[in-house]
Amino acid sequence: MNVDSEQEARQVIQSCLVDPQIREWILSMFADAITEANVYGRDKWAVHLLKDMVRLHVGHYIILFLLSTKLISAG
Numbered sequence: 001m002n003v004d005s006e007q008e009a010r011q012v013i014q015s016c017l018v019d020p021q022i023r024e025w026i027l028s029m030f031a032d033a034i035t036e037a038n039v040y041g042r043d044k045w046a047v048h049l050l051k052d053m054v055r056l057h058v059g060h061y062i063i064l065f066l067l068s069t070k071l072i073s074a075g
Helices: 006-016 020-038
Strands: 045-050 053-058 061-067 070-073
Touching: 006 020, 006 045, 006 053, 006 061, 020 045, 020 053, 020 061
Parallel strands: none
Antiparallel strands: 045 053, 053 061, 061 070
């Protein structure tokens, strides 16, 4: 898997979130979390793409992760 590939990221997200309305809602939550994390600095957060998962890290913490059709918050 090429983690720098926009196409592969799209495929992982679409396979996790089949319903377009749910996908839009969940990705909006991810975007809001990234916006908040970015207040503390661009170098403080990262999105990691794995074969079947997308994770948002802020510092050493996983804040959100998407797996299958679930969004799980660490908070």
